[in-house]
Amino acid sequence: MIIHLDNAADPRVSDYVSLTDVQLRKVKEPAEGLYIAESPKVVRRALAAGHRPRSFFLAEKRLPEVLDVLEAHPDVPAFVGTGAMLEQITGINLHRGALAAMHRPAPVNLPELLAGARRVAVLEDVSDHTNIGAIFRSAAALGVDAVLISPSCGDPLYRRSIRVSMGAVFQVPWARLTDGPAGLDVLHEAGFTTAALALVAESLTIKELAARNDHKLALILGSEGNGLSPDTLARAKHTVMIPMHAGVDSLNVAAASAVAFFATDPRG
Numbered sequence: 001m002i003i004h005l006d007n008a009a010d011p012r013v014s015d016y017v018s019l020t021d022v023q024l025r026k027v028k029e030p031a032e033g034l035y036i037a038e039s040p041k042v043v044r045r046a047l048a049a050g051h052r053p054r055s056f057f058l059a060e061k062r063l064p065e066v067l068d069v070l071e072a073h074p075d076v077p078a079f080v081g082t083g084a085m086l087e088q089i090t091g092i093n094l095h096r097g098a099l100a101a102m103h104r105p106a107p108v109n110l111p112e113l114l115a116g117a118r119r120v121a122v123l124e125d126v127s128d129h130t131n132i133g134a135i136f137r138s139a140a141a142l143g144v145d146a147v148l149i150s151p152s153c154g155d156p157l158y159r160r161s162i163r164v165s166m167g168a169v170f171q172v173p174w175a176r177l178t179d180g181p182a183g184l185d186v187l188h189e190a191g192f193t194t195a196a197l198a199l200v201a202e203s204l205t206i207k208e209l210a211a212r213n214d215h216k217l218a219l220i221l222g223s224e225g226n227g228l229s230p231d232t233l234a235r236a237k238h239t240v241m242i243p244m245h246a247g248v249d250s251l252n253v254a255a256a257s258a259v260a261f262f263a264t265d266p267r268g
Contacts, residue, residue, distance in 0.1 A: 001074060002063075005081035008088040013079050015101040016057050019159065020091040026155060033104050035157035039096035040066050045167030046102050047072075054101040057090075059083045062097035104157060108175045110148075114190040117145035118216055119264065122187070122194075124150045124180070124232055125223040126253060132156055133164025134254035135221070140168035142261035147174040148218075150183070181231035187218045188237075196220040196236035197256055198228050199249060203239040206263045219260050221253050 005013065015034060018024055029035050034054060037046045040062075047053065047069065056070060056078035063080060070078045086094050114120070121144050126132055132154050139147055147156070153176070155161065156169045177183035184194055193214040195204070209217075220236055222228035233239060242251060242259055251259065 001076065002070065002078045002080055004060075005079055005085055008081075008085050010079075012077065013055075013057065013089055015055065016079075016086075016090050016099060018091055022158075025158065029158070030104070030155065034101050035104055035155075035162070036159045037100045037102050038098075038159050038163050040069075040098050042162055042167045043069065043098060043100045045170050046100065046162075049105075049167075049170035051105055051170065052103040054103055055079060056098065056100050057086065058098035059086055059094055062094075066098050108173055110175045110177075110186065111190070113146050113173050113175055114187070114192070118266065119144055119261075120146045120148060120187070120192070120218045121257065121261070122148045122150075122177075122184070122218055122220040123153050124220060124228055125152045125226075126221065127152075127154045128224055129154050129158045129160040130164050131224065131252070131254040132158075133161040133169070135257045136161070136165040136172055136174075137168045138254070138258040138261050140165075140171045142258065143265050143267060144172060144261055147172055148183070148187075149174060149176050150180050151177060152180070181229060181235050184218075184220075184232065184235045190216070192216040192218040193238070194218045194220060194236040195238045195240045196222075196228050196233055197242070197260060198222065198233055198239045199241060200233065200239040203241040206240055206242050206260055209238065209240050210263045213266065217264060219257075219264065221257055221260075224253055 037043045053076045060080050121139055156174055162169055187194055195209055
C-alpha cells in the first residue's frame with residue numbers, strides 16, 4: 001500500500017519522527033513495541049527472521065529497490081516522499097534508502113534459550129549501541145549461541161545496534177536478564193561455566209580458558225567505562241584476561257568480545 005507523503009507533519013509517520021533523539025527513542029520504541037530497521041538489506045533480514053512490519057518509509061528514488069518487498073506485504077503502508085521531506089521528519093539523511101517500523105518479537109524464554117546453547121555471551125551494562133551491534137556481529141560470525149543482556153544494558157534493537165550488526169541481532173537469540181549479577185545463578189543452574197573478562201590478578205589467560213574446553217561456557221563482558229561490577233566478578237567461576245603488549249592495558253569491549261569468541265570457539 002504505497003502512500004505518497006505531501007506533508008512532513010502527517011501523523012501516520014509518527015514512528016519515524018526524531019530518530020536522532022536517542023533518549024526519546026530508547027523510551028518510545030520498547031514502550032510502543034516497535035523498532036526501526038534501516039537499509040534495504042537490514043529490512044530484508046528482519047523480514048527473513050519472521051519479524052512483522054508496521055510500515056515502510058522510503059525515498060521515491062529508492063522505490064524500485066524494494067518494490068518486491070512492498071508487493072509481498074500489500075496491506076502494510078509504505079510511506080514515500082522526497083529526500084528533503086523524509087529528512088525533515090526523521091532528522092537524518094536517508095542515504096541508505098529505506099526504513100521500516102517493525103513489531104518487536106516476543107521475548108525469548110530464557111530456560112529454553114539456554115537448553116540448546118553451549119556458548120553464550122553476557123553483556124553487563126554495555127551502553128554504546130555501536131559496541132552492542134559489533135558484539136552481535138562477532139557472536140553470529142564466531143558461533144556464539146545466544147547473548148544475554150543485563151537490565152541496564154543498551155537495546156540490541158536500537159537502530160544503530162541493528163545497523164552495525166548488519167542484521168545479526170536477528171540471527172543470534174538474545175534475552176534480557178531480570179536481575180543483574182544474580183542472573184548468573186541461572187547460568188550456573190543450567191550447567192554453564194561462567195568466565196568474566198576483567199583485569200584481575202591471577203586470572204586465566206584466554207588461551208588457558210579455551211584449553212579447558214568447558215562443555216558449556218558463558219563469557220561475561222562489562223561496560224565500556226567501569227567494566228564488570230564487583231558482585232559479578234565475585235559470582236563468576238573464573239576471571240579471564242587477554243594478554244596485552246606495548247603497554248596497552250585492555251581492548252574496547254567489542255574487540256575483546258571478538259577475540260574471546262574466536263579463542264573459545266569449540267569448532268577450533
